[in-house]
Amino acid sequence: MKLFVSTDSSSLSIGAQAVIDSLSDAARRRNIPVDLVRTGSRGLFWLEPMIEYEHQGQRLAFGPVTPVEVPNILDALVTGNRQHPLNLGPVEELFKTQGQQRVNFRRCGEIAPTSWSDYLATGGSRGLLRALQIGPAAVIETVTRSGLRGRGGAGFPTGVKWRTTWHAAGATKYIVGNADEGDSGTFADRMLMEGDPLSLIEGMVIAGFAVGAEQGYIYLRSEYPHAQQTLQAAIDVAYTNALLGNNILASGQHFDLQIRIGAGAYICGEETALLESLEGKRGTVRYKPPLPAVHGVFGKPTVVNNVITLATVPAILAEGAEAYAAIGHDTSRGTLTVQLCGNIRHPGLYELPFGCTLGHVVESLGGGSASGRPIRAVQVGGPLGAYFPTTLFDTPLDYEAFAERSGMIGHGGIVVFDDTVDMAEQARLAMGFCALESCGKCTPCRIGAVRGVEVIERILTGCSSERERNLLLLRDLCQTMLDGSLCALGGLTPYPVLSALNHFPEDFARVAERPAS
């Protein structure tokens, strides 16, 4: 009997290993041979740990499974009477009901992450073969036409970035996969690296072929040791099967790939700080221009793309630019991997076409708050993203629509808070985080964030006669950071602060009873 259990780090963190142990034990007692496949996660975390099985070409699931329930589930599977309270039915049906359209995550949870045969059986390497067939210019043209934009947060058109590096002079060029997924509320990169790492590798090989680079680096954050193991195993598999090396898929093309581990600095998710870190230096931000596409790591033209961006490329090449561009909304084409978490009943990863509303995601898919209390605020786009009140739930998931409302989609993280949240405290947290993680290169960020914490504390603890003055000062400081910071850390920290101030001013007025801390 072939069974599938997710062993991504999140599933393991909530007891997947105990489920596996119980499963092995129950199978042995019953003398049932079980072929257990360890997969990545489907991203339906309120249903994890899940046990999946195949039936008539479909994958069906039980979940959330506790070790105690495992023997009953095994009996249900053996007898064929699958009436069981934890039976979820076909996984594809769940996705369909949720409106998910899985492009990036189509293999995640489906296959053994580092199995070459599973990868090939699910369309792996087709994108690269197509790329090798049509040549670099047509690859870049296809990626441009697909409308793919950087999924790391900035949303820059990927094809344009690649073209710049392609045209840049120099024989040595690099591809860098940005796997420094530091934003709170985001875990899509991690899930992909733990569930379908070969698609990331294939995407990087295609990028290398397109721009003329033969060396790639994946800059992975040190908080993801489990992803590092899976990714390293996948790189080894890729070398064994000529997805990497000096004769890629017998084409004569050459591409090498290495993992580099970060060291706990949030700023290294910023592409120029990442490049400094890759060079073995302090992760301080560089001035732009020159762009990394022209003058990147070791001074050479470098494509820096987010994990999800790179992993999307094989599908675009395999299915065609039009198929990808047909999904989505306006200038935001394709799918967005929404990561829904915080105080929410159904937390998880939802790969959705751009264009559905924030309210739909939080209320219909998320099922409201986990605590059962009313939702008060959601932060979209990581710790530098704006807090939106429920009155903005009609905002469609779309880069421009969020920008118009002084927010950003970022990497697609949505963190939900119920009505117990203190928004002034969240504003202070944002400034404090910026002060902690600032690389120190530019003054608005390095000094501004420290002053920001102080001003917010004065607003919260000082006498009310000075509050108006301090609020004005805080807004002025935010404007300076917005206008004068070198990168997104200082430049976007005002987003959560100002949105808290604008949408939840009452939290900055409840002062007298608040103790100083």
Next chain:
Amino acid sequence: MSESQVLSLAIEEICTQHHGQVSPLLPILHDVQSRCGYIADEAVQIIAARLNLTRAEVGGVVSFYTDFKTQPAAGRVIKICRAEACQANGGRQVWEAAWAAAEGTVEIEAVYCLGNCACGPSAQIDGQTLGRLDQQQIVSLVNALAKGDDL
């Protein structure tokens, strides 16, 4: 051999393992941190000499990154997430409970996101992520670490 000679040899050996690698400083520092638990001044000197860098350059990198420590930890290390997604689910209470229980016997480190946001509040011990923690669970984890128990 004295303790410092053993340390020197270990660091020399790590440097040798990374010989020929492109920009080896961070990988070397990671290895030293994991082997020794911290990066001592002597280690900085040796690494600087081996990589033909100044001590200031190596020291600057050590001080920039939170993963690199210049002193040994007080005890075993538990990393607890203090970022927004965990806080929305009671992360602040988990953090406070951990500090109250630790009393200096266990090193508590703040991290800003372990990528386990859909299963928070989260912590990490020896590279293993733990999810859906409450105050009671974190206290027993801290107590187990303080006693030196395996998890």
